[in-house]
Amino acid sequence: MKQPDLTRNGSDVATASPEPTPAQGLAVTLLTHERDFAALRTEWNPLAAAHPIASAFLRYEWADAAWQWRRQDATLALLTVRGGNGELVGVAPLVRTQDREIGLSFRRLELLSVPDNQFADILFAPDHLPAVAGAIAGWLRDNPQYWDQLTLRLLHNESPTAQTLSDALEQMGLLVVRQTNTVNYSIDLTGTWENYYRSRSRRLKKGNNLVANRLHRAGELQLTCLKGREIDEQTANIVRHLSAASWKQATGTTLDQPGPKAFFDRLFQYACQQEWLSVWLLTLDTLPVAAELQLEHKGLVHGLRSDFRTDLEALSPGTYLNWKIIEGLFDQGLKVYFLGPGENPYKRRWTDTGTPLTRLDAWSPALRGRLLRALRQWLRPTLRSARDHLQDLYHRARRL
Structure with a gap:
């Protein structure tokens, strides 16, 4: 495949004291309180800007908005890494959740992210990644009672973190x-x-023309793109309403749900300060029928979420909006439009280019961590092999 050129209040958990890492002279601290998270803001963004993948998803503003959602089901578990002079040289923006697998309850540490994330990563000062990674790994080894499984998703394949x-x-x-x-x-x-x-x-072009003809016969179309401070409360309410009425209602990710609503509200607040949030809005005879929320940072555009009126699904307003958004992004001095992770068929009609995303898992040396590791290494493959063998026997018996 072609590739483009190119972060719930944790008051129930005590904050760990800094732990020096002798080999590197670094101190790792576990932060579980929102006030400590907020105190990192001025130090956070310089690390995000210096990251090899200088993405808006690594900035404090995004992490803070994501936390408004994740505080519904997780506790903060930020690991900060500081040098001998107290300077911040690394942050692992983690949260801790309670998960269950085959009847086994366990504690998972994962990157602070939401379904709208397209990338996620650990932050580190330039040339400090090996030392920061070693310090974080040492803390995880020395504190097995705090976690059972570490899961880092959405790591950019060009990031050296994995x-x-x-x-x-x-x-x-x-x-x-x-x-x-x-x-x-x-x-x-x-x-x-x-x-x-x-x-x-x-085939794509013919389908687009058919959709355009249906919509033009239904009424007058208007496409608007609003950016940053242009996004007023009325526009934000339109986005919320379209999301609440979409087919995604059953997934629990629509903007009328408590977590997603808190995320969007905080993101909207930052939109008044930053110029990287955009809303594309399609109206039919002044009626809003489809919208897409985008993040733009350093020439990289990310389609966060797109919704349309399900009662007008036969007119395919979402298809038309997607087509016209792509057309409108060209000749604007932009670099890349990311459609978002996932194997949705419509994406392959528009591109064969993509960035592979890496998932990293590790397990604690404590008992539950070892049980989960055994489940991954032995029990699950054994059960899968037994299932496949039984299916093979069944099909053979049917042929007799």
């Missing part, structure tokens, strides 16, 4: 499994719309 942290965890004697488990599909915006659209299939 390899460096895997090596550090393995050096501490922990089992690590690293795999590419999804792709963030994208479109290169540096060319022209005409050349790009010419490369698309005849």
